[in-house]
Amino acid sequence: MIRVVLPAHLRALAQVDGEVQLEVAGQVTQCSVLDALEARYPVLRGTIRDHRSGQRRAFVRFFACQQDLSHEPPGTPLPDAVASGTEPYLIVGAMAGG
Amino acid sequence: MSGVRVLVGTRKGAFVLSSDGKREKWDVSGPHFAGWEIYHVKGSPADPDRLYASQTSGWFGQVIQRSDDGGATWAPVGNEFSYDGTPGTHQWYDGTPHPWEFARVWHLEPSPGDPDTVYAGVEDAGLFRSTDGGQSWHELPGLRGHGSGPSWQPGAGGMCLHTIILDGPARIYAAISAAGAFRSDDAGQTWRPVNHGLHSEGIPDPAAEVGHCVHRIAMHPSRPSVLYMQKHWDVMRSDDAGESWREVSGDLPTDFGFPIDVHAHEPETVYVVPITSDSHHFPPEGKLRVYRSRTGGDEWEPLTKGLPQEHCYVNVLRDAMAVDSLEDCGIYFGTTGGQVYASADAGDTWEPVVRDLPAVLSVEVQTLP
Secondary structure, three states, rough: EEEEOHHHHHHHHHOOOOEEOOOOOOEEHHHHHHHHHHOOOHHHHHOOOOOOOOOOOOOEEEEOOEEEEOOOOOOEEEOOOOOOOOOOOOEEEEOOOO | EEEEEEEEEEEOOEEEEEEEOOOOOOEEEEEOOOOOOEEEEEEEOOOOOOOOEEEEEEEOOEEEEOOOOOOOOEEEOOOOOOOOOOOEEOOOOOOOEEOOOEEEEEEEEEEEOOOEEEEEEOOEEEEEEEEOOOOOOOEEOOOOOOOHHHHHHHHOOOOOOEEEEEEEEOEEEEEEEOOOOEEEEEOOOOOOOOOOOOOOOOOOOOOOOOOOOOOOOOOOOOOOOOOOEOEEEEEEEEEEOOOEEEEOOOOOOOOOOOOEEEEEOOOOOEEEEOOEEEEEEHHHHOOOOOOEEOOOOOOOEEEEEOOOOOOOOOOOOOOOEEOOOOOOEEEEEEOOOEEEEEEOOOOOOOOEEOOOOEEEEEEEEEEEE
């Protein structure tokens, strides 16, 4: 089970409290986790990454295990601790603006 | 008794202000979508319970919300706005080519006859339409592709399509900052600029087809060939469906401003909110004054009763004024200071409905049976 932490605005949009838990088939990558997240919550499509290109939105960042994974290729496997559910995968709204 | 529902979009959420036909006591609901920028909320003329809202965020992009119960509950619908074909380029601020990139929906215009049909004006400038209640959106590419698109440049607020006027089954007007006004006579298939007579400082060619910073256009449905325009500078009027424009700024204290609207029952009665200048986005002398012309322009009178007449330095944005269609026409506008003012007597007197909302981006009103 993959644990995903969403920023507050996306939790409100998806109408969830706390962490989201997802089953991800096959290799656990940023792309497969986001695919599973958007399949469960279609309202999140386009809010984290571009609908068509899949490119991360500029002010959204990805973290796990105290690492910034924002610039990792989408197909890169996530750390084992994320794949095993020990550590959450964090989707974060960048601190910017006022 | 009939009533009104005022739909307010702000920097930090949407608010719905409701009153009966007297427009004296108000119920306020909101914030809806708290923390998000709500560029526009508008109701369907065909079904007053059907509302659409543009919810945007620099972080999380675009969401379109729909209500089927007059704003009591909302549900997100489609948010994919993909330009038709290869988007191409427009000009960037420095004159270099810049790829067309979707940023947000500025304006939603529901069809007069079908609650499931709604148009969206977006940044970077394009016109989209949904015929399934907002679930899916398709560009009307003839506007962006009519020929001048590669020469369009953004205004300071972005290259937004902010005005959509639906005039019958075939005619559509659209206005873009800073490209100008455009008209389609075939339901959006093909377009042409309608900017003859506009003169803008900084455009050396007096016959320039595009490049004008149109802030807002208004039309009275009983006289669709008459259009009123608040341009960056200049209040303009066309009597031939945009074929030509003439200035009607007349005796206004300044002809810079953003909104313009027309009385619901008097097509020659027009409202603007003069703003000091393009570098001073606040009212002259710190006095918030709506100006009304009962002569279709040129002659204007200040409307001040109930509006702050000292130390007022707010702005009124282009989509932040609306009129209801009750017998005594109501006028509404919102400010960047978070006030929404209402007049139940066509502008003679004003009362604040709310004083402390986030900065107001848009105001629309529904007249309810």
